Amino acid sequence: MAHQAWSWILAAVGITGLWLAGSGRRAGWAIGIASQALWLAYAVATSQWGFLASVAGYGAVHVRNWRRWRATEHAPPAP
Known part of the structure; x- marks a missing residue:
């Protein structure tokens, strides 16, 4: 049952x-x-050691996307 709670x-x-x-x-x-x-x-x-790969992958993608979002948020307005 504890595994069900983790999933949710x-x-x-x-x-x-x-x-x-x-x-x-x-x-x-x-x-x-x-x-x-x-x-x-x-x-x-x-x-479930395969999830370690997803932690690394998803973590890297989240960081990448956050950095890209932040760069566009702080970019000067187009002329």
Whole structure:
């Protein structure tokens, strides 16, 4: 039953982060990046080591996209 709770928590956190990021909210990126710690804990707790690759991959993509979003947010307006 504990595995079921993990699934729902991870889904809720991930969807919340994506929703907020897609709405242009900085908190979305922070949640997406921080959620990788939850995935890391899940991978270790359940001995599902393949999730470690997704933690690295999703974490890198979240950071990349946040940096790109931040660069466009702070870019000077076009003439």
